[in-house]
Amino acid sequence: MADGALPNRWMFVVWAIIMQLCLGNLYTWSIFRSPLMKDYGWTIQQATVPFTLSIVFFAVGMVFAGRWQDKAGPRIVATTGGIILGVGFLLASQVGSNLWGLYVAYGILGGLGVGFAYVTPIATCVKWFPDMRGTITGLAVLGFGAGSMIGAPVGTRLIGQMGVLRTFAVFGVIFGILVALAGSMLRNPPAGYRPAGWTPPVPAAGKPAVTKYDYTPGEMVATPQFYLLWVIYIFWAGVGLMAISQAVPMGVELAKLEPAVAAGALGTMAIFNGLGRPAFGGISDKVGRVWATILAQAVYIVALILVLPNASTFATYTVGISLVGFSYGGCLALMPAFTADYFGTKNLGINYGWIFTAWGAAGILGPVIGAQVRAQTGAWTNAFWILAALAAIAAVLAFITKAPAPREVTAKV
Template sequence: MNTQTNSRARWFTLAGTIITQFALGSVYTWSLFNGPLASKLDEPISQIAFAFGLLSLALAVASSLAGKFQERFGVRNVTLGAAMLLAIGLCLTAYASNLVMLWACAGILVGFADGIGYLMTMSNCVKWFPERKGLISACAVGAYGLGSLGFKYINSQLLAHFSLETTFQLWGLIALLLVAAGGLLMKDAPRQEAKALRNTNDYSLAESMKLPQYWLLAVMFLTACMSGLYVIGVAKDIGESLVQMTSSAAANAVTIIAVANLSGRLILGILSDKMSRIRVVSIAQVISLLGMATLLFVHLNPMLFFISVACVAFSFGGTITVYPSLVSDFFGLNNMTKNYGVIYLGFGIGSIVGSIVASLFGGFMVTFQLITVLLALSLMISLTIRQPGEASRPRKTHFELGQAQGK
C-alpha cells in the first residue's frame, strides 16, 4: 500500500471508528429504561439494573476476544457482525417478558456486540496513528461518550412518542445503520516496525502477564471501572434516594454524567500526549476520590450531587481513554488489543462487584466506602509503578517524556 493510499485509509478508518463508537456508546443511556422496564415486568429496579451489570461484563469478555476475531476475519467484517448482533439484541429486548430474557438479551447479547466493536475498532484506529496515540484515543473513545449524550435525547424522544417495545426496535435499527456504515469505512492497520515505536519492547500477552506491572495496571483499571460504572448505572436512583429529588430532576444526572464523561475523555486523552500517561491516571484518581468523598461524607444537595457524580464520570471517561495507550507504553503497540483485552475484563468485573456489594450489604453507602478505599490504593500504585525495565536505565524527566509522546 503506497503512502497516499495509506494516508487515505487511516483517515477513513478514523471517521468510521468515530461513527461506530458513537452508536456503541448508546448503551450508557440504560438508566432511562430502568423505570419503564420495572413497571412492565413488575420487578424491582435493582433487578432491572442488573442487566447493565451483565452488559458491562459481557462487553469486557467480548473485548478480551476482539483481537482474535480481528486476526481471523478483519476489522470490517467483525464490525459488521457486531452491528447485526447489537440490533438483534435490542430488538429481542423489546419482547422480553421476564428477567431472565431481559438479562440474556439486553445484558449478554447487547454487551457482547458492544464489546466486540468497542475495543477492536478503537485499538485498530490507534495503531494507524502511532505518533498521536492519546489524541486518537480521545477522538475514538470520546465519540463513545458523545454517543451516550446524543442517544440520551434520541431515546428520550423515542420513549415520549412510542411504546417501550417500539423504542427498543428503533434504537436497534439506528445502531445497526450507524455501526455498519462505520465498519464499511475501516481497514486493518499495518503492523508497526519496532524502530518506529517509542517502546521498542513488544511483549506478547503471555509475557505481559508474567510481569507485576501488568496486574498492578489491572487493579487500577478495575477500580476506575467499578466507581464509574456503578455510579453511571444507578445515578438517577441515587438522586432520588439520597437527595430526595424528583424523578425528572434526577434524570438530569444522565446528561451531567454524559458531558463529564465526554470531557474527561477529550481533556485527559489529549493531555496524555503532553505528559506521562501514568501521571494523567493519577490526576483522574484524585478527581474521582474527591467525588466519592463528597458522596460519602457531605450532606448532599442537588448541586453537590451533580458535581460529585460529574467528578466520578470525568475520571472514569479519562481513565478508559488513556489506558489503551498506557498499556502500549508498558508492553508495546503491536499486541495492544490482546494485552489491553485481558485488563479490560476489569470493566465488567468492576460493574458486577459494585452491584453485588450494594445488594448484599445495604445499598449505596457500603459500595461507596469500598470504592473509596480501592481508589486510595490505586493512587498509591500509580505514583510508584514503573515501566518494565525502567529501573535499569536512566529515568527521563517529565519534559523528555512529554517530548517523546508528543513528537
C-alpha cells in the same frame, strides 16, 4: 514508512466516534427498565439482570473479538459486532415480553455485539496515531460516553409514541446498520507505518537503537505490569461505575433533590464522563500515563472527600458528581494507551481485551459494594471514604508501575 498515498488517518477517528455513539446506547437500559416493569410486572431486580448480563458479555466479547481482530483485521470483526448488536435489539423486540428472552437478546447478544465492535476502532486508531496515542484513544471512546445522551431522550420519546418493543426494533435497525457500515471502513496501517514528520522517541544515551517488542497474551499475563494495570483499572472504573449507578438516589439523599432533578445532575455527569476521555488522553501525551492516572485519582478524592459530603444544593451536587464522571472517563482512554505502550500494538486487540475484564468486574462489583456499604452504614458519606481509599491505592499502584523490562530486538543500524 511515510504517509505516501495512504488515506487520511483522521477519517478512522470519525468512523470510530460514529461506532461508539451507537455502542454507548448499551447504557440506555434505564429508559427501558421502568416501562418493562410496569407492562409485565417485573421486580427491579429482575429488570436489572439484562443490563448486568450485557456488561459481563461486553467484557467477554472483547476478549474473543480482540484475538480475532489481531488475526483478521478490524473490518470483519467490527461488521460482525454491528450485526450481532442489531440482531440482539431486533430479537428483543420480538421476545421482550419474556424475561429470559430479554436476558438472551439484550443481555447476551447485545453485550457480545458491543464487545466485538468496541475494541476495533480503539486498536485501529492507536496504530494510525503512534504520535498521540492518549489523545486519539480518548477521542475514539468519546462517543461511547456520549451515546446515551442522544439515545436516552430519543428512545424515551419513541417509547412514549410506539412502546418499548417497537423501540427495540428501531434501535436495532439504526445501530446495526451504522456500526456495521462504519466498521467496514476500518483498516490497519501497513507494517512500519509512521505519520509524516514524526520520528519515534530517540533511545537514551548509551543505549542501542531498538524496535518495540510486541507481547503475546501469554507473555503479557506473565508480567507483574498486567496485574498492576488490572487492579488499577478495577479500582478506577469501580469508583466511577458506582457513582453512575447510584447518582440519582445519592442526589435525593445528600442534596434533598427530587428524583427528576437528580437525574439532571446525572445528565451533566454524562457530559463530563465523555469530556474526561480526550482530556486525560491529551494530558497523558504531555505528562505521561502515570501522572495523568495519579491526577485522575486526585480528582476522585477531592470530589469524594470535599465536595459530595457537603453537597447540599443542586449546584454543589452536580459539581461533585461531574468531577467523578470526568475522572472515570479517563480510565477508558488511558488503559488502552497503557496497554499499547507496555505491550505493543500487534496484539493490542486481545491484550486490551484481557485487561478490559477489569472493567467488566468493576461494573458488577463497584455498584454492589457501594450500595452495600450504604445499606450497612446508613449513609453515602461512609461509602465515599472507602471509594476514596480505593482511588488512593490506585494512585500509589500507578506510581510504582513501570514499563516491562526491555524485550526489544536490537535494530540493525
